[in-house]
Amino acid sequence: MKPYCFANDTITDSKEASLHPLDIGLIRGYAIFDFFRTVGTHPLFLEDYLKRFTLSAEKAGLPLDYSRDELRDIIYQLIEKNDHKDGGIRMVLTGGISANHFLPARGQLFIFCEPLMLPSQEKYKNGVKLLSVDYVRPLPAIKTTNYTYPCWLSLDWKSQGAEDVVYHHDGRVSESSRSNIFLVKQGQIYTPQRDILWGITRKKVMELAGNISLSDFSLEDLLNADEVFISSTTKRILPITRIDEVQVGHGKPGPHTRKLMTDFLTMEIENAGAVKRN
Amino acid sequence: MKPYCFANDTITDSKEASLHPLDIGLIRGYAIFDFFRTVGTHPLFLEDYLKRFTLSAEKAGLPLDYSRDELRDIIYQLIEKNDHKDGGIRMVLTGGISANHFLPARGQLFIFCEPLMLPSQEKYKNGVKLLSVDYVRPLPAIKTTNYTYPCWLSLDWKSQGAEDVVYHHDGRVSESSRSNIFLVKQGQIYTPQRDILWGITRKKVMELAGNISLSDFSLEDLLNADEVFISSTTKRILPITRIDEVQVGHGKPGPHTRKLMTDFLTMEIENAGAVKRN
Numbered sequence: 001m002k003p004y005c006f007a008n009d010t011i012t013d014s015k016e017a018s019l020h021p022l023d024i025g026l027i028r029g030y031a032i033f034d035f036f037r038t039v040g041t042h043p044l045f046l047e048d049y050l051k052r053f054t055l056s057a058e059k060a061g062l063p064l065d066y067s068r069d070e071l072r073d074i075i076y077q078l079i080e081k082n083d084h085k086d087g088g089i090r091m092v093l094t095g096g097i098s099a100n101h102f103l104p105a106r107g108q109l110f111i112f113c114e115p116l117m118l119p120s121q122e123k124y125k126n127g128v129k130l131l132s133v134d135y136v137r138p139l140p141a142i143k144t145t146n147y148t149y150p151c152w153l154s155l156d157w158k159s160q161g162a163e164d165v166v167y168h169h170d171g172r173v174s175e176s177s178r179s180n181i182f183l184v185k186q187g188q189i190y191t192p193q194r195d196i197l198w199g200i201t202r203k204k205v206m207e208l209a210g211n212i213s214l215s216d217f218s219l220e221d222l223l224n225a226d227e228v229f230i231s232s233t234t235k236r237i238l239p240i241t242r243i244d245e246v247q248v249g250h251g252k253p254g255p256h257t258r259k260l261m262t263d264f265l266t267m268e269i270e271n272a273g274a275v276k277r278n
Numbered sequence: 279m280k281p282y283c284f285a286n287d288t289i290t291d292s293k294e295a296s297l298h299p300l301d302i303g304l305i306r307g308y309a310i311f312d313f314f315r316t317v318g319t320h321p322l323f324l325e326d327y328l329k330r331f332t333l334s335a336e337k338a339g340l341p342l343d344y345s346r347d348e349l350r351d352i353i354y355q356l357i358e359k360n361d362h363k364d365g366g367i368r369m370v371l372t373g374g375i376s377a378n379h380f381l382p383a384r385g386q387l388f389i390f391c392e393p394l395m396l397p398s399q400e401k402y403k404n405g406v407k408l409l410s411v412d413y414v415r416p417l418p419a420i421k422t423t424n425y426t427y428p429c430w431l432s433l434d435w436k437s438q439g440a441e442d443v444v445y446h447h448d449g450r451v452s453e454s455s456r457s458n459i460f461l462v463k464q465g466q467i468y469t470p471q472r473d474i475l476w477g478i479t480r481k482k483v484m485e486l487a488g489n490i491s492l493s494d495f496s497l498e499d500l501l502n503a504d505e506v507f508i509s510s511t512t513k514r515i516l517p518i519t520r521i522d523e524v525q526v527g528h529g530k531p532g533p534h535t536r537k538l539m540t541d542f543l544t545m546e547i548e549n550a551g552a553v554k555r556n
Contacts, residue, residue: 018296029307138427149416
């Protein structure tokens with residue numbers, strides 16, 4: 001993490017930031033967060049993230065003492081003080097100290113600047129593997145910190161050569177643990193719209209591709225797709241070339257995926273550049 | 279909370295206890311815990327809880343730097359320093375600061391002494407209401423801090439006059455959000471054994487009743503039961519007299535439930551007394 005963070009209502013030393021352990025953010029896993037990147041020092045798609053974060057707080061019943069304008073101000077101050085280039089920014093709002101240690105209360109806001117860990121060039125070039133898991137997240141539309149299950153699953157991913165999981169339940173694929181998922185079949189791109197987090201990168205992919213079909217599909221559809229890819233803030237667009245022991249399509253990133261990867265990088269650079277020119 | 283807690287590997291001021299907010303205990307909701315009571319100053323069924331806590335750590339892939347003997351020592355010191363009578367004790371082990379902010383690492387151990395909030399006498403006398411929710415917990419056999427969904431649901435419980443929820447999925451009832459569940463039909467007691475946390479109080483109820491049938495049942499079975507009750511550390515045995523808008527049995531705690539409530543209180547006192555006599 002970078003030297004300065006926002007904690008206890010002020011910009012302060014990141015190492016000194018602290019949470020009381022009885023906050024239900026810890027003892028009940030009740031907190032919301034969001035995470036975005038800076039391109040150079042430009043916070044990419046910041047307005048989308050601020051909107052989602054404040055909506056998550058509202059849906060989670062957590063009072064947030066800062067408006068979007070105030071959050072934006074703090075974020076720009078942190079970027080400047082940390083000289084935070086090509087990094088990540090994490091906002092967390094905890095559930096607070098609760099009288100019955102359960103009911104959501106009034107929590108703490110933290111904002112940290114972090115180094116980014118993007119996938120390697122090799123992963124973008126060759127694609128990665130997902131493991132299928134029968135699961136569906138509760139409250140997927142709120143960006144909670146509820147990752148207990150996939151964190152536990154991740155203890156075993158590497159030994160199986162996998163990058164992440166794909167959730168499916170009752171015949172429907174929903175998402176990966178921290179990414180949205182897309183399949184391409186006969187030139188048409190599909191992505192689920194139920195039981196998912198509404199990813200900002202997913203939204204940008206939809207803008208770029210123009211004609212994505214929002215529809216349910218099964219794990220079998222995914223295994224029989226021509227191309228599969230996932231999208232997320234920290235992965236951009238990442239090709240999936242294997243699911244469990246099944247090769248997807250030709251086992252290489254396909255043309256639709258590669259075009260979107262390029263288009264997304266262009267969009268990113270244009271977005272940062274457009275802001276600088278203003 | 280009481281003045282002294284265990285934090286940062288020492289007995290210290292509870293108010294000063296702190297966790298770095300980037301611990302995955304907060305940012306990914308990855309932590310395990312346990313909670314038990316003291317009867318007078320006697321930690322009730324302590325060995326059962328110590329066993330479950332250390333097993334939870336192991337199953338969660340979290341290194342615990344303290345043996346059961348060392349944990350027991352710390353707990354007795356805390357009880358003495360806090361003069362902790364008829365209270366609760368919470369042990370939490372966090373996921374730690376993780377290099378990729380996801381993979382379980384080496385965390386912090388916290389032990390807090392807390393005042394107890396037992397249900398009112400009125401609730402024991404008349405029973406309480408549960409709301410049915412289609413859900414099943416991931417990793418139920420590990421006592422994780424993953425309560426995001428029921429905490430969110432609890433925002434709405436009171437307005438519906440409910441004490442808690444009962445989870446069912448695919449035709450099977452599993453548990454309440456923090457309690458095990460039992461039904462009585464024609465004199466026989468049933469409790470599920472799949473997709474549940476193996477409650478210590480549940481275990482004691484099984485010892486007391488002697489002939490409980492471990493078998494799946496449906497929400498409909500529950501609604502048609504003669505008696506329903508839940509068991510947990512902080513509730514002991516609590517009669518359920520309404521589920522959603524349906525009255526259970528005669529709408530009053532039934533004879534099997536009342537007998538177990540009494541027997542459990544006796545067991546509790548005997549357990550504390552037996553230790554004192556030794």
